Amino acid sequence: MSNWVEDLKKTLTGIIKGKDEVVRMAIVCLVSEGHLLIEDVPGVGKTTLALGLARATDCTFQRIQFTSDLLPSDIIGVNIYNPEKREFEFRRGPIFANIVLADEINRTNPKTQSALLEAMNEKKVSIERNTLPLPCPFMVIATQNPLEYHGTFPLPESQLDRFMMHLRIGYPEYDDEKQILKEMKGLDLIESIRPVVTRDEIIKTQARVNSVHVDDSLYDYLLRIVDTTRRHRDIRLGVSTRGAQFLLRAARGHAIVDGRDYLVPDDIKSVAPLVIGHRIILKSRTYIRDAVEIVKEILDSIPVPV
Amino acid sequence: MPASYKILTCLIALVGSSSLLLTEGMLPFFLLTTPFVLVGYYRAAKGYPQAHRFITGGLSTLALILFFIDIKISRDVISAVGHLTMFFHAIKAFDMKDPWDPLQVFFMALIQLLLASEITRSMIFGVIFLVFMAGMVLAMFYSHIIKEGAEGIKGFLRPMVTMTLLLILLTTVFFLVLPRFRGSLFGRPLSKGIKSGFSEKVSLGSLGSIKLDPTVVMRISVRPERGFKPYWRGMTYDIYSGNTWRSLRQGFREYKGLKGVFKLSEGEIQEGFRQEVILEPLETDLIFGLRGAFTLVIDSKSLGITDSGDLYIPRKKGKRVRYTLQSTNRPFKGSRASPVYLQLPEDMQWITGFTGKIIAGLNDGMEMARAIESFLRNNYTYSLAPSTPPNINPVRYFLLEEKKGYCEHYATSMVLMLRSAGIPARVVSGYMGGEYNRYGRYYIVRQKDAHTWVEAFIDGTWVRFDPTPAVETGENSPLFLYLDLLKMKWERYVVGYSSSDQKRLFRVFERPVRRDFWRMPELEIKRWPLYLMILLLITGIAGFVLLKQTALSTESRYYLRIRRRLKRDYPVNASLTAKDILAIIEKDREVYPYLKEFLLLYEAIRFSNRTDEDHKNRYFQLYGLLKKKLRNK
Numbered sequence: 014m015s016n017w018v019e020d021l022k023k024t025l026t027g028i029i030k031g032k033d034e035v036v037r038m039a040i041v042c043l044v045s046e047g048h049l050l051i052e053d054v055p056g057v058g059k060t061t062l063a064l065g066l067a068r069a070t071d072c073t074f075q076r077i078q079f080t081s082d083l084l085p086s087d088i089i090g091v092n093i094y095n096p097e098k099r100e101f102e103f104r105r106g107p108i109f110a111n112i113v114l115a116d117e118i119n120r121t122n123p124k125t126q127s128a129l130l131e132a133m134n135e136k137k138v139s140i141e142r143n144t145l146p147l148p149c150p151f152m153v154i155a156t157q158n159p160l161e162y163h164g165t166f167p168l169p170e171s172q173l174d175r176f177m178m179h180l181r182i183g184y185p186e187y188d189d190e191k192q193i194l195k196e197m198k199g200l201d202l203i204e205s206i207r208p209v210v211t212r213d214e215i216i217k218t219q220a221r222v223n224s225v226h227v228d229d230s231l232y233d234y235l236l237r238i239v240d241t242t243r244r245h246r247d248i249r250l251g252v253s254t255r256g257a258q259f260l261l262r263a264a265r266g267h268a269i270v271d272g273r274d275y276l277v278p279d280d281i282k283s284v285a286p287l288v289i290g291h292r293i294i295l296k297s298r299t300y301i302r303d304a305v306e307i308v309k310e311i312l313d314s315i316p317v318p319v
Numbered sequence: 320m321p322a323s324y325k326i327l328t329c330l331i332a333l334v335g336s337s338s339l340l341l342t343e344g345m346l347p348f349f350l351l352t353t354p355f356v357l358v359g360y361y362r363a364a365k366g367y368p369q370a371h372r373f374i375t376g377g378l379s380t381l382a383l384i385l386f387f388i389d390i391k392i393s394r395d396v397i398s399a400v401g402h403l404t405m406f407f408h409a410i411k412a413f414d415m416k417d418p419w420d421p422l423q424v425f426f427m428a429l430i431q432l433l434l435a436s437e438i439t440r441s442m443i444f445g446v447i448f449l450v451f452m453a454g455m456v457l458a459m460f461y462s463h464i465i466k467e468g469a470e471g472i473k474g475f476l477r478p479m480v481t482m483t484l485l486l487i488l489l490t491t492v493f494f495l496v497l498p499r500f501r502g503s504l505f506g507r508p509l510s511k512g513i514k515s516g517f518s519e520k521v522s523l524g525s526l527g528s529i530k531l532d533p534t535v536v537m538r539i540s541v542r543p544e545r546g547f548k549p550y551w552r553g554m555t556y557d558i559y560s561g562n563t564w565r566s567l568r569q570g571f572r573e574y575k576g577l578k579g580v581f582k583l584s585e586g587e588i589q590e591g592f593r594q595e596v597i598l599e600p601l602e603t604d605l606i607f608g609l610r611g612a613f614t615l616v617i618d619s620k621s622l623g624i625t626d627s628g629d630l631y632i633p634r635k636k637g638k639r640v641r642y643t644l645q646s647t648n649r650p651f652k653g654s655r656a657s658p659v660y661l662q663l664p665e666d667m668q669w670i671t672g673f674t675g676k677i678i679a680g681l682n683d684g685m686e687m688a689r690a691i692e693s694f695l696r697n698n699y700t701y702s703l704a705p706s707t708p709p710n711i712n713p714v715r716y717f718l719l720e721e722k723k724g725y726c727e728h729y730a731t732s733m734v735l736m737l738r739s740a741g742i743p744a745r746v747v748s749g750y751m752g753g754e755y756n757r758y759g760r761y762y763i764v765r766q767k768d769a770h771t772w773v774e775a776f777i778d779g780t781w782v783r784f785d786p787t788p789a790v791e792t793g794e795n796s797p798l799f800l801y802l803d804l805l806k807m808k809w810e811r812y813v814v815g816y817s818s819s820d821q822k823r824l825f826r827v828f829e830r831p832v833r834r835d836f837w838r839m840p841e842l843e844i845k846r847w848p849l850y851l852m853i854l855l856l857i858t859g860i861a862g863f864v865l866l867k868q869t870a871l872s873t874e875s876r877y878y879l880r881i882r883r884r885l886k887r888d889y890p891v892n893a894s895l896t897a898k899d900i901l902a903i904i905e906k907d908r909e910v911y912p913y914l915k916e917f918l919l920l921y922e923a924i925r926f927s928n929r930t931d932e933d934h935k936n937r938y939f940q941l942y943g944l945l946k947k948k949l950r951n952k
Contacts, residue, residue, distance in 0.1 A: 226926075226927055226928045228925070228926045228928075231926065244418065246417060246419075273927075274927070275923070275926050275927035275928065276926060277896070277897065277922040277926050278896045278897075278926075279896035279897060279898040279899070279922075282896050282899075283898070312894065313894050314894060315894055316893035316894055317893065317894060317895065317896050319871065319875045319878055319879055319925075
């Protein structure tokens, strides 16, 4: 059933060395129909991950480089007058792809940002009177550069909320990095990737996520995590109900990726920092602390159900 | 924090404050903090913005500075801390932000309660303590719900039951183990003491105001006989001159007692009345009881006694005294009356003639005394407010002109008349009667029961005469008597719970077969805390085990056992998932493969909705294997 997951994992870890966990979470995100926000410095493999994911899954891929002058129509598409047919016809924008890489999403203006985020949420595009469904599977991988603030439009919390996971790739380990330097194949490697899974298989697997069995005690565990973020002394804004829904869905996806049709506490615990981290706002006095660190601290304080 | 939790916090703050305010050890000024507390919590419950931390911080600093000034001036740490907590309550009411804040309030209320217990011994404190305990249980319970969220009745019941059991258990244990101090911990006087009117010199007419005072002076448990009219003897007065009675304390001697038991008369032990007395803080060293006392049990190192049988113990100011006295309540024999008892003041020689008319034709001392007694009883009227013109001999005025007066006038007159007739006599003061509480079988003696009477030495014995006509006194309602009984029991078993009570309790374990021991009346009451404690312990343990058992399946218990075993060697805790545990144990090649299978199977059984018997069998098999492997390590 989920052997394609293993194949996909193997393929992707072949091109992004030593980042098994990142790859796994990206697949969890794909399986549970979520969108991914990758925040990291340039050159650690954000694009490689997105591109590799698209290639290995036999999906169409589009890349949108976000700039400050990008317009919503540059993403969604535009109606163009066809003089032969004497009517307007819709020319689809780059968003009509299975996997969309939105590079440096915080560089563009809020109007364009919200156009993308709306499409992400609804999985369809409305232009004038027409509503066009986006292809299935549909996944947006957005990247953000955390260091440059000049001329950027940071995403507001309500829009960060749309991303299921917020990942950080980080520098590779010493040995892995050495290996990368030795091979030095770059994009050629990605070109060589053969699809290991069909789109239909992905859709089928996605459909199974909702039928993952969740024991009642695990709902309590999840709610307790969510609830603790709401009353934590360093947190100003805790996780919303939508955040809790996302957490459950991601945990279910994690169970599927792990080859199970039932949820275990570990599913929740391992996705929680990635799903919750960007949904909480810290109190100003603790801005030095990292939200993910605090979430991990919370997770370490809550007993798992037995 | 929900509003109801804030209201509960407010209530606990008020309970704490009122416990302090009700002790009367606080300035009434601090009553003014109450409206602040109320307004603060009202705002908090309504969800209004709370005070900025600079404001609360500043006010708290101010309160602290005031606290140090307070100590400097009053040199009374207890009330200074009390004042500080009152201030803090008012400040904290405007600062309800974190879940941490109510906890601070609870803590402060607890401190107030402890302070109050230091200042007062009144029964109202017991009631407040109960309210506080109930409030605390409720609050703990509530904060648990808030923290844990709605986990259903399972998570709800357990903390409540255990908390309540623990609290009751702890208080019972504390009650049984710690004997209460006599007085307070820091030796603070309970109150200023009651003015007694018993001193070595008493001028005639000074008892009048005391006779109107309904303050309770003592409570005496005694089994009365039919027609029993108790005279609680206090002090004897010997010499009358210049309108003043004086006590010479003839033959005053001091005894050092052994463990507080004093034998007051030589010879064999006699039959008599056993009186258990709780004496309120009186401004005197005297203790009271029926005449003919022969044994005294009292928590005191020394005892003073006079020839006339007056009993003195060194007394700390403002402390209650508890003692047990055994008396014959019969006229006691004297060898020879001192010539002092025939003394008459210079200006009172006229009384010889006056008396002569009454006792004309009588020879027997007893008959003469009876005649004088009935003469005074029948021809004079009892009045608490006789007119007393200045510069006139009050006895002469009473006998010849006013013919109205109270016990002092009657007794003085009779003593002087007896003396003029050649019969040695003296005035005795103390209390007469008191109200008998039939529910608790004890007398409630008040200031207004203060009385003086006469003792005359006739045929080698000191006989009591009371020339004062009987006065009707009203009786209190049964409700009052019940409440007073409650007060006395509180005084006896809560405040006055002493080390000897404790010893008696522990003797239960030593000699459970001694039958007459069980018949001791004190123990009838004392046995219940022990039974209650055992019962609570058993139900507590049983309840805890039961709750724990029913909440978990067999698989979960096996998992927990393995986890507990791993905890000995590895940093394993409750927040770790199976995968986390495996990551820690990874290095242990011996255990790891089994543990991995065990944990995966556990999760499959516990969290999936399928039941696979093979899985379960393998799981239990692995459990046994793992236990062996872990034991061998």
